[in-house]
Every structure is written in structure tokens, then in C-alpha cells.
Amino acid sequence: MPATDYQGSFLGRISIRRNQVMSMEGNHEQELEDLELFQKHVADRFADLLPPQPSDETHADPLLSISWLRKLLDAFLCCEAEFKAILIMGRETSQILKPPLDRLIPELLERTVKALDICNAITNGIESVRHYQKLAEIAVTALENKPIGDGQIKRARRALNSLVTAMTTEDKDGNNYTRTWSFGRRGAASGNNKVTGQLRSLSWSVSRNWSAARQIHALTTNLVAPRGGESSSLASTVYVMSTVMLFVMWAMVAAIPCQERGGLATHFPVPKQLAWAQSMIVLHEKIGEEWKKKEKKGSAGLLDEMQKMEKLGQSLIDFTDNFQFPAEDERVEEVATQVAELAETCRKMQDGLVPLQLQIREVFHRMVRSRTEIHDLLESNGKLSAPMV
Amino acid sequence: MAGYQSMMPNHEGEQHLLAAAHHVVKALRAAKNLSDDMRKVLGDLDGHLSKMTGNTESRGGEFVEIEERFKRAENRILRWESNQTMIWDTGTEEVSDYIGAVEEIQTLIESLRRLSVKGNGKQKEILSRADSALQMTMLRLEEQLIHILVQHKQYFEPEYVSFHSCQDVVYDESYVSVEDESSDESSRRVNSGRVSGEYIVDLIKPHVIPDIKTIVNIMFGANYDQEFCEAYVGVRKDALTEYFVILELEKLSIEDVLKMNWRTLSSEIKKWNWAMKIIIRVYLASEKNLCNKILGEYGTISSFCFVEIAKASLICLLNFGEAVAMSSVQPEKLFRLLDMYEVLEDLLSDIDGLLYEEAGSYIRIEFHELLRKLGYSAKATFSELQIAIASNTSIKPFPQGGIHPLTRYVMNYIKTLTLYDESLNLLLLDQDSDHSNPVLETANEQDASSVTFCPLACHLRSVTSALQCNLFDKSKLYKEEGLRHIFLMNNIHYMVDKVKGSDLRLFFGDEWIRKHNGKFQQHAKSYERATWSSVLSFIRDCPHSNTFFKATPKERCRGFNLAFEEVYKSQTQWSIPDSQLKEDLRISSSLKVIHAYRTFLGRNHISDKYIKYSVDDLESLLLDLFVGSPRSLHSSQKR
Structure with a gap:
């Protein structure tokens, strides 16, 4: 059966196959075909996420921008759906109870649980980014005033200082959502240090001592490309999916403020020669480079919009620090451009952050559902050997 | 008018002169001991001067007046800059003076804006100063706001004991009397943990609400609504986080929940059920009420702020539910799952009410979804019971x-x-x-x-x-x-x-x-038949059986004794825990055995020395059966 006949409809092909009585050999061929197609789709989807060549005229989303992350999550959702279809729909399910899948599947489910917590940490992290957005918006409102006077300059400076401080302390403390805004210069809550301390420990987004870096590291445990006798096509499919999950979670953690990211791995444990992983490897290298730079500098995340915001924020702070009334026209124009840029960044955040948050929830729910379905499949095929996590 | 515009700079001196004259006239008219004539002359003069300033120099004069007014208002504000105390702590007079000054500056800024479109440098400078002063007051008001919100926050303290739930029913072979431990729970569970009475409480002491509203109106009026919302949401969000500490709710990762042993998880679930009711029905309902009281006039901002305050905590509660719903199915979890299901079902309409606006609708939908998942999980757990029984x-x-x-x-x-x-x-x-x-x-x-x-x-x-x-x-x-x-x-x-x-x-x-x-x-x-028919066959005259007919009564008696002793030995070990049932079975067995034995003894003349047990002996021996401790007749009762 030539594979090309059905390439158009992946699910259709599976449903056709379900109705056919296949010999073991035929099954094996199908599996290989599924795997090849899956790998091809993964490769294609991640190739679309590569940053464009400098010569390329098309206006692609910048790496790690909100719109890029949304595409990344879309890619994840597609891969996940395809993976589940291969694993659950057309399969002789008894296979997943045999080695090596009897080990690989529970490992995958364990990884899924860790990914769920990462999703929650990121949902929380986006709240921090929205907080930055609010602060930047105040600065924009202030600086858009014409003519610009001392009062609005002070107003903007205060907002920008809060913004930059929030962004830089975020990671140093490993703490999420450090609110630098609510307690004013005279420290309305200064007499209340105990409570503030308690709140600090409570700002853990996931749970006490939870660390995004450690979770990402845990996703790589047991993640080994199947070899020799173990390299059945289904085992490889599980491996591809686990790699995709690892990459997506890692990129999200690098981009969005997240509880405890110190020592986030920059090594991608995937053999260089795997064709389907090429784009992912390239992306990983690029983001990894950025992350290393970022770690030295100490800022809240690699999210493109945040980086822009930080740069503009710094520059506008310089402006407000040296501001003297009345402002020079030349300087005013220069600042107006920056303010417009900052306003544009805020707009992108305003448009993109909540949908991104919803999409992460969708990823979360999808993973929960898949885990339940795979779990039920295992249950119905006999008791699991080890208690599920 | 066009002529006036070009004239103005040339006549600046004149304007000041006119203004001064006007002031002098006004002052004179205010004097008490004036004759009527004098009063009339001054009145006319005042009218003329007013006309003159009105016709030719109104704007310049207005500016002077604005400048004066601004300087006075600025002083009233600057006075506070060196003073660190909270204005609202000093008394109502001070507060209204400060508020008055802020309002004055706001009005002046508006007038200045109107003037300074084509105004001179001096006007622009004053506008800038006024802006600066306004910024100062806004910062001050924001601090006041946070101070008031923090100082006057209140927490609803629920009674933990008010929540009852049935106990766990856990299967444990070694623990023989699981029975009746939870027998009285049924009556207690009814209306468990219902938060009674009025659900809305004051999260902020009511007497400061007007103060907060004053601050809202001023800050919104000055276009400082963003700052207000940031500060307000920040403090209220922290208060909710703090409330989680008070309720001893700890954030748990999904992994934590899935790895938790059942005892801990069970108590965490009970805590969740209890906290859900308090947080949704009382705390958040009150929070929303507070938002509406303070920001109700500003439309969607109120619900936006509410969702910002509540969102993170609601997602935290949601995630615990998700984790429980996805944990493995074990029969003992069923009651806790059903507890969660019932609590959430009961609260759904409250949740819908809290989050009916667009901003929070996805959280609302997620709670509905969670209810479905808990239900699914409960059903799966129930069917697990039958599997557990079978296995x-x-x-x-x-x-x-x-x-x-x-x-x-x-x-x-x-x-x-x-x-x-x-x-x-x-x-x-x-x-x-x-x-x-x-x-x-x-x-x-x-x-x-x-x-x-x-x-x-x-x-x-x-x-x-x-x-x-x-x-x-x-x-x-x-x-x-x-x-x-x-x-x-x-x-x-x-x-x-x-x-x-x-x-x-x-x-x-x-x-x-x-x-x-x-x-x-x-x-x-069936027991009686299985046990006694063979024993009694020794002593029963059975016309259909020839087995023992040939045996002598003496031999039959001995056979009976041996068989009875066997039964006694084994069946005293057996147990019938229910005393009534035990009694019934003894009586029914006794009737059968004693009747047969008495008939046997009556029909056959057996020497006393062969009769090991009298009818009374048998009767009392039968009372030893089913007590659950082995006894033997061979040694003690031998004759």
C-alpha cells in the first residue's frame, strides 16, 4: 500500500486501517509508516519556527516573541494529537504492555505530570509579564502627555524604575511576582515585615521548593533515543514526542518568568544526526546562547517583548533622569519614537498575553486528557506494574 | 478679538494696574463703616473696572488669579511633603483641606490647559509646576490608599469545626472492626460545612470606604486610574494570598498531589472542600462586593480588578481539583471525590455569579469542566469497587x-x-x-x-x-x-x-x-443437616437404613458420644458473632438433638454406666458451641 495515497488525511488513514485485518508484518509496516510521517510532520512544524534568513524578505515573528510562542504551542498541540492517534487509535493495544513500551509509556506519563506543573508555573509567570505591561503602560500614558512636564516625567520614571527593578529582581530571587509597586516609598507595610516575609514565601507559583530548572532536567531523565532491539517504531514515536515536549517546555521556561530557573540546562540531549530534530536543535542552540547571555546579565526572561521593554525602559529612564524643563525638541522627538515603540510592545502584550495564557491552559488540559486516555488504555489492558505518578 | 490678541503683550503693565485697582476697590467696599454715597461710588467704580478687565484684559487677569490660586493650593500640598504622617491619620479637617487643594489643582490645570494652548512661557511653566504638584499628590494618595487598605483590612474567620464529612472507609484485613466507627456520621453529614447566614462580610472596615472612594474619584479624575488599579489589585491580591496562609492552605504541585499518601491527600481534600466554600461563597463574594462599592461607577474596571485579584488563587484551587481528578482510582477515594463533587456542584452558581463577565469566563468554564472530571473520576472509582471485590x-x-x-x-x-x-x-x-x-x-x-x-x-x-x-x-x-x-x-x-x-x-x-x-x-x-444428621444417625431409629440396626444400643450410644464430642471440639471454635443468630441456631439444634436423644434413651434401656451425657448435660454443652474458643470433652468429662 503506497503511503502517498493517504498522506492527505492522517486520521483517515488510521480509521481505514482499523477496519482491515492486518498480518503482523503489515502492522509493522504501518507502524513504520506512521513513524516516518510523524517525524516528517514534526520536522516541518519546527522548520516553520526557525528564524528567517537575513536575505528572506518575509516578515516572520521574532524568535521567542509572544506570537512565536503561540505558534510553538500550536505545533505542540498538533504533534500531541498526532502522537495520541498513533498510540491509541489504530494500535493493537496489548503492545504497549510489552517491553520496551511497558517502561517507556509510564515514563512518558511521568514526564507529562512534570510538564503540567511547568504549564502552571508559566501561567503564573505570564501574570508577572502582565504586571510589567501595566507598569509600562503607565509610563506610556505619562510620556505621551504634551507638552511634557516635570510631573509626568516623575510619574514615568517611577513606573519605569518599578518595571526595570521588577524585571531584574524577578530572577535573582528566583521568586515569582515580586511586587515592587504596591508598597510606596514610605513603605505603607514597612511595619509589617513578618507578613511581607510570609507573602514572599507564598509567591511560589507551584509549590514550595519547586524549581522549573529541576523539572526541565527531570524531563531529560531516561530520555534516550531507542537503540538496537528497543528501537521499535512505537518506541521511537514515544521518543519523538518526549523530545518535542522537552523542547517546548524548555523554551517556555526560558522565555517566561518562572519559579527557580537558576541552572537551567542549555544542553539538548538529542543526537545531532536525527533528521527530524534538526530544526529543534538549531532553535535550541540559538535560544541556549541567548539564555547564557541572559543568565550573566540577570533579567526576567527571553520573551522578545520583554527584552524590548527592558531596553526601552532603560533608555527612557535615562531620559527622565536627565530631563530639564523645557525639553529640547530634538530629544522630545527621539523619546516620542521610543514611547511609540513601548506603546506598540504593550499593545502586543495586551493582545497576546491572555490568549497565550489560555493556550497554555489548553496544552495543560490536553495533556491531562491524553494522560487519562493512555492510563485507561493501560488499565483496560491489565494492571500497571508500578503505581502511577 | 483679533485686535485684543495683538494688544495683550503691549499692555501687560496696564493689566496689572487694573487688577490692582480692582482689588483696592473690592477691599474698600468690604469695609463696614461706609456711607451710602461712598458705597454707591465704589460700586459704580467696581462695575467699571470689572467691565474694563472683562472687556480688554480678562484672560491675563484670569491667569493672574489662577497663578495666585495655584500658589496657595501648592502651599497646602507642599506643607505635607516634609510631613511623613498619613494624612488620613490626622483628622477630617486636614483631609478635606488636602483633598480641596488637590481638587483645586486639578481645576486649575484644566483652566491652564485651556489658556496655554497659545500661552506664554510663564503659563507653561506654571502648568508644569501644577503637573508636578498633581503628580506629588497622586503619589501621596496612592500611599494613603495602600495604607488604608492594609491598616483596615479584615479577615473572615470561619470555624473550622463546622465542617463535617464522613470518615474514610478503608479496607484493612488486620483491622477487624472497621464496623460502626462511622455509624453516626450519616446524620452529621447533612448540611455539612454550610456557611450559614449572610455571606457578605466586610473585608475592609466599612468606615474607611468613603475615604477610599474619595481617592478613587480623584485619581480617576486625574487620569491616574492605572496607578489606582495597580495599587488596589496589588494589596487585595496580597490579602487573598495571606488568607490562604490563615486557612493553612499550602500550594501543592500536581506531582505532589499524585505522590501523596492517602491519609494526607484525604485531609487535603477535606481542607479544599472547606476552603472552597469559604473562599468562593464568603471571601470572594465579599471581594466582589467591595470592588463594586469602590469601583462600581467605573463600569468594567470593577470586574476587571476583581478577576485580577482572584484569578491566581482560583487557578490554584482549580489545579488541586484537577490533580485529584486525575489521580489513580482507589475505592477509598470515592467519598472524598463525591465530597468534592458535591461541594463544587453546590458552588457552581456562586462561581458563575462571580465570573459572569468576559474577563473571568474561562475560569468559570474550567470549574464546570472540573465538576465533570470529578464526576467521571467518581464513577470510575465506583466501578473500581466491584473490581476490587472480585479480585x-x-x-x-x-x-x-x-x-x-x-x-x-x-x-x-x-x-x-x-x-x-x-x-x-x-x-x-x-x-x-x-x-x-x-x-x-x-x-x-x-x-x-x-x-x-x-x-x-x-x-x-x-x-x-x-x-x-x-x-x-x-x-x-x-x-x-x-x-x-x-x-x-x-x-x-x-x-x-x-x-x-x-x-x-x-x-x-x-x-x-x-x-x-x-x-x-x-x-x-444446611449447617444443621451437614452437622447433625450424621451424629443423630447413631441414635435415630431409621426404618430405611439398616446400617446401625444391627448395632446394639450400647454401641450406638458410644458412637453418638464420640460423634458429639467431635462436633463439640470443632464447633466450639466456630463463631457466630451475632448473639441472636447464635441463640436461634443453638435452640434449633438443641431441639433436634435433645429430642432425638431423649427419644433414644426412652426407647432403649441402656445401663447408666454407658450413658456418658444426661439430657441436661447435652443441653448445657450445646450452649458452648459457636463461642469461638476451642474446648474438648475427652479429658475433662471422661467417666
């Missing part, structure tokens, strides 16, 4: 033929289940209509009450059928037929007793009770 196998017979822990566990379990009948019926109805369930019996009996044929009732009967099958298998492990029947009798009697003595009887119905009464009585009869 409970033993290798050794249960000692003494007593009531097996499985029987106790299952019966107590389903007794507790009836407390959740409404939710379970709803959940099971869904399931049964999905695909026809073989378990369902058809309700064709006319007199059957509806409860007896509700989905739960049918499922409960199928659970007890599964239990009976299991018990039947277990009974096969006994070597003695009599003990096999004692075991079944005991266990079925226990089941019937549990059903009759609780609400289960409504679900099982009289028919079931009658049938199962019959069943254990049948086992009692």
Missing part, C-alpha cells in the same frame, strides 16, 4: 467462619454511599443511558418504590451480588461443610442486618431483604 482472593479459609473484613468493608462502604445518593444517581444515570448496563434490572414490579429502582439501588445490588460471589468462593476453602454454611450464614446475615438497620433498606427493598433472609436461614438449615 479480593484468599488462600486460607477465614478462621472460625466469622464475618469477613471484606463483608464489613463493603457493607459499611455502601452504607456511606447512600449519603451521596443524589449525586450518585445523577452520575450513574448518565452512565447507564450512555450504553445499556446489564446491571440494570427492569422495574416491572408494580409496588416497587422508586428508590428501590433508582440507578444507585441497582448498582448497590450488583455490588452485593459481587460480594456474595466472592464469599461463596471463599467458603469453598473450608474443609468442613458445616463451617462453610456457618460462614455464609454469618456473612449474609450481616449483610441483611446492615441493610435493615440503615437507609440501605430503601435501596435494597423488602424483596431483597426477604430473599436474603431466606438465604441465610437456608444456610442455617
Whole structure:
């Protein structure tokens, strides 16, 4: 059966196959075909996420921008759906109870649980980014005033200082959502240090001592490309999916403020020669480079919009620090451009952050559902050997 | 007007002169000891001067006046800059003076803006100063706001004890008396943890609300709404986080929850149920109320702020529910799952009310989704019970033929289940209509009450059928037929007793009770037959059997004695925990044995020395049966 006949409809092909009585050999061929197609789709989807060549005229989303992350999550959702279809729909399910899948599947489910917590940490992290957005918006409102006077300059400076401080302390403390805004210069809550301390420990987004870096590291445990006798096509499919999950979670953690990211791995444990992983490897290298730079500098995340915001924020702070009334026209124009840029960044955040948050929830729910379905499949095929996590 | 514009700079000196003259006239007119003539002259002059300034120099004069007014207002504000105390702590007069100054500056800025479109440098400078002063006041007001919100926040302190839930029913072979530990729970669970009375509490002391509203209006009026919302949301969000600490709610990762042992998880679930009610029904309802009180006039901003305050905490509560719903199914989890299900179902309308606006709608939908998942999980757990019953196998017979822990566990379990009948019926109805369930019996009996044929009732009967099958298998492990029947009798009697003595009887119905009464009585009869027919065959005159006819009465008596001693030895070890049942079986056995023995002794003349046991002896010996401790007759009663 030539594979090309059905390439158009992946699910259709599976449903056709379900109705056919296949010999073991035929099954094996199908599996290989599924795997090849899956790998091809993964490769294609991640190739679309590569940053464009400098010569390329098309206006692609910048790496790690909100719109890029949304595409990344879309890619994840597609891969996940395809993976589940291969694993659950057309399969002789008894296979997943045999080695090596009897080990690989529970490992995958364990990884899924860790990914769920990462999703929650990121949902929380986006709240921090929205907080930055609010602060930047105040600065924009202030600086858009014409003519610009001392009062609005002070107003903007205060907002920008809060913004930059929030962004830089975020990671140093490993703490999420450090609110630098609510307690004013005279420290309305200064007499209340105990409570503030308690709140600090409570700002853990996931749970006490939870660390995004450690979770990402845990996703790589047991993640080994199947070899020799173990390299059945289904085992490889599980491996591809686990790699995709690892990459997506890692990129999200690098981009969005997240509880405890110190020592986030920059090594991608995937053999260089795997064709389907090429784009992912390239992306990983690029983001990894950025992350290393970022770690030295100490800022809240690699999210493109945040980086822009930080740069503009710094520059506008310089402006407000040296501001003297009345402002020079030349300087005013220069600042107006920056303010417009900052306003544009805020707009992108305003448009993109909540949908991104919803999409992460969708990823979360999808993973929960898949885990339940795979779990039920295992249950119905006999008791699991080890208690599920 | 065009002429006036060009004139203005040339006549600046004149303007000041006019303004000064006007002031002098005004001052003179204010004097008390003026003659009427004088008063008239001054009045006319005042009119002329007003006309002149009005006609030619109004704007310049207005500016001067604005500048004056601004300087006065600025002073009233600057006075506070060196003073660190909270304005609202100093008294109402000071506050209204400050507020007055701020309002004055706002009005002046508006006037200046109108003027300074084509105004001179001086006007621009004053506008800039006014802006600066306004910024100062806004910063100050924001601090005041935070101070007031922090100082006057209040927490609703719920009574933890008000929440009751049924205890865990955990299967444990070593723990023999799981029974009746939770017997009184049923009555207590009714209306468990209902937060009673008025649900809205004051999260901020009511007397400061007007102060906060004043700050809102000023800050919004000055276009500092963003700052207001940041500060307000920040403080209220922290207060909610703090409330989590007060309620001792710890954030848990999904991984934590899934790895948690059952005891800890069970108590975390109880805490969640309790906290959900308090947080949703009281705290957040009050929070929303507060938002509306303070920001209600500003439309969607109020609901936006509310969602910002509540979102993170709601997602935290949601995630715990998600984690529990996805944890592995074990029968003992069913009650906690049903607790969660009922709590959430009860709260859904409150959640809908809190989050009906666009901003929070996805969280609202997620709670609905969570309810569905909990229901699914509860159903899966319920079916797990039958699997658990079926897979409970033993290798050794249960000692003494007593009531097996499985029987106790299952019966107590389903007794507790009836407390959740409404939710379970709803959940099971869904399931049964999905695909026809073989378990369902058809309700064709006319007199059957509806409860007896509700989905739960049918499922409960199928659970007890599964239990009976299991018990039947277990009974096969006994070597003695009599003990096999004692075991079944005991266990079925226990089941019937549990059903009759609780609400289960409504679900099982009289028919079931009658049938199962019959069943254990049948086992009692079978026991008697199995035990006594061979013993009594020694002493019974049986015309159909020739076996013992040839034996002499003396030999028959000895045979009987030996057989009886055998029975005594083994059956004193057997156990019938229910005293009434034990009594009944003894009486019925006794009647049979004593009657046969007395007849035997009466018909055959046997020398006293061969009669080892008198009728009275036998009667009292029979009382030793089924006490569960072995006794022997050979050594002690030998004659």
C-alpha cells in the first residue's frame, strides 16, 4: 500500500486501517509508516519556527516573541494529537504492555505530570509579564502627555524604575511576582515585615521548593533515543514526542518568568544526526546562547517583548533622569519614537498575553486528557506494574 | 478679538494696574463703616473696572488669579511633603483641606490647559509646576490608599469545626472492626460545612470606604486610574494570598498531589472542600462586593480588578481539583471525590455569579469542566469497587467462619454511599443511558418504590451480588461443610442486618431483604443437616437404613458420644458473632438433638454406666458451641 495515497488525511488513514485485518508484518509496516510521517510532520512544524534568513524578505515573528510562542504551542498541540492517534487509535493495544513500551509509556506519563506543573508555573509567570505591561503602560500614558512636564516625567520614571527593578529582581530571587509597586516609598507595610516575609514565601507559583530548572532536567531523565532491539517504531514515536515536549517546555521556561530557573540546562540531549530534530536543535542552540547571555546579565526572561521593554525602559529612564524643563525638541522627538515603540510592545502584550495564557491552559488540559486516555488504555489492558505518578 | 490678541503683550503693565485697582476697590467696599454715597461710588467704580478687565484684559487677569490660586493650593500640598504622617491619620479637617487643594489643582490645570494652548512661557511653566504638584499628590494618595487598605483590612474567620464529612472507609484485613466507627456520621453529614447566614462580610472596615472612594474619584479624575488599579489589585491580591496562609492552605504541585499518601491527600481534600466554600461563597463574594462599592461607577474596571485579584488563587484551587481528578482510582477515594463533587456542584452558581463577565469566563468554564472530571473520576472509582471485590482472593479459609473484613468493608462502604445518593444517581444515570448496563434490572414490579429502582439501588445490588460471589468462593476453602454454611450464614446475615438497620433498606427493598433472609436461614438449615444428621444417625431409629440396626444400643450410644464430642471440639471454635443468630441456631439444634436423644434413651434401656451425657448435660454443652474458643470433652468429662 503506497503511503502517498493517504498522506492527505492522517486520521483517515488510521480509521481505514482499523477496519482491515492486518498480518503482523503489515502492522509493522504501518507502524513504520506512521513513524516516518510523524517525524516528517514534526520536522516541518519546527522548520516553520526557525528564524528567517537575513536575505528572506518575509516578515516572520521574532524568535521567542509572544506570537512565536503561540505558534510553538500550536505545533505542540498538533504533534500531541498526532502522537495520541498513533498510540491509541489504530494500535493493537496489548503492545504497549510489552517491553520496551511497558517502561517507556509510564515514563512518558511521568514526564507529562512534570510538564503540567511547568504549564502552571508559566501561567503564573505570564501574570508577572502582565504586571510589567501595566507598569509600562503607565509610563506610556505619562510620556505621551504634551507638552511634557516635570510631573509626568516623575510619574514615568517611577513606573519605569518599578518595571526595570521588577524585571531584574524577578530572577535573582528566583521568586515569582515580586511586587515592587504596591508598597510606596514610605513603605505603607514597612511595619509589617513578618507578613511581607510570609507573602514572599507564598509567591511560589507551584509549590514550595519547586524549581522549573529541576523539572526541565527531570524531563531529560531516561530520555534516550531507542537503540538496537528497543528501537521499535512505537518506541521511537514515544521518543519523538518526549523530545518535542522537552523542547517546548524548555523554551517556555526560558522565555517566561518562572519559579527557580537558576541552572537551567542549555544542553539538548538529542543526537545531532536525527533528521527530524534538526530544526529543534538549531532553535535550541540559538535560544541556549541567548539564555547564557541572559543568565550573566540577570533579567526576567527571553520573551522578545520583554527584552524590548527592558531596553526601552532603560533608555527612557535615562531620559527622565536627565530631563530639564523645557525639553529640547530634538530629544522630545527621539523619546516620542521610543514611547511609540513601548506603546506598540504593550499593545502586543495586551493582545497576546491572555490568549497565550489560555493556550497554555489548553496544552495543560490536553495533556491531562491524553494522560487519562493512555492510563485507561493501560488499565483496560491489565494492571500497571508500578503505581502511577 | 483679533485686535485684543495683538494688544495683550503691549499692555501687560496696564493689566496689572487694573487688577490692582480692582482689588483696592473690592477691599474698600468690604469695609463696614461706609456711607451710602461712598458705597454707591465704589460700586459704580467696581462695575467699571470689572467691565474694563472683562472687556480688554480678562484672560491675563484670569491667569493672574489662577497663578495666585495655584500658589496657595501648592502651599497646602507642599506643607505635607516634609510631613511623613498619613494624612488620613490626622483628622477630617486636614483631609478635606488636602483633598480641596488637590481638587483645586486639578481645576486649575484644566483652566491652564485651556489658556496655554497659545500661552506664554510663564503659563507653561506654571502648568508644569501644577503637573508636578498633581503628580506629588497622586503619589501621596496612592500611599494613603495602600495604607488604608492594609491598616483596615479584615479577615473572615470561619470555624473550622463546622465542617463535617464522613470518615474514610478503608479496607484493612488486620483491622477487624472497621464496623460502626462511622455509624453516626450519616446524620452529621447533612448540611455539612454550610456557611450559614449572610455571606457578605466586610473585608475592609466599612468606615474607611468613603475615604477610599474619595481617592478613587480623584485619581480617576486625574487620569491616574492605572496607578489606582495597580495599587488596589496589588494589596487585595496580597490579602487573598495571606488568607490562604490563615486557612493553612499550602500550594501543592500536581506531582505532589499524585505522590501523596492517602491519609494526607484525604485531609487535603477535606481542607479544599472547606476552603472552597469559604473562599468562593464568603471571601470572594465579599471581594466582589467591595470592588463594586469602590469601583462600581467605573463600569468594567470593577470586574476587571476583581478577576485580577482572584484569578491566581482560583487557578490554584482549580489545579488541586484537577490533580485529584486525575489521580489513580482507589475505592477509598470515592467519598472524598463525591465530597468534592458535591461541594463544587453546590458552588457552581456562586462561581458563575462571580465570573459572569468576559474577563473571568474561562475560569468559570474550567470549574464546570472540573465538576465533570470529578464526576467521571467518581464513577470510575465506583466501578473500581466491584473490581476490587472480585479480585479480593484468599488462600486460607477465614478462621472460625466469622464475618469477613471484606463483608464489613463493603457493607459499611455502601452504607456511606447512600449519603451521596443524589449525586450518585445523577452520575450513574448518565452512565447507564450512555450504553445499556446489564446491571440494570427492569422495574416491572408494580409496588416497587422508586428508590428501590433508582440507578444507585441497582448498582448497590450488583455490588452485593459481587460480594456474595466472592464469599461463596471463599467458603469453598473450608474443609468442613458445616463451617462453610456457618460462614455464609454469618456473612449474609450481616449483610441483611446492615441493610435493615440503615437507609440501605430503601435501596435494597423488602424483596431483597426477604430473599436474603431466606438465604441465610437456608444456610442455617444446611449447617444443621451437614452437622447433625450424621451424629443423630447413631441414635435415630431409621426404618430405611439398616446400617446401625444391627448395632446394639450400647454401641450406638458410644458412637453418638464420640460423634458429639467431635462436633463439640470443632464447633466450639466456630463463631457466630451475632448473639441472636447464635441463640436461634443453638435452640434449633438443641431441639433436634435433645429430642432425638431423649427419644433414644426412652426407647432403649441402656445401663447408666454407658450413658456418658444426661439430657441436661447435652443441653448445657450445646450452649458452648459457636463461642469461638476451642474446648474438648475427652479429658475433662471422661467417666
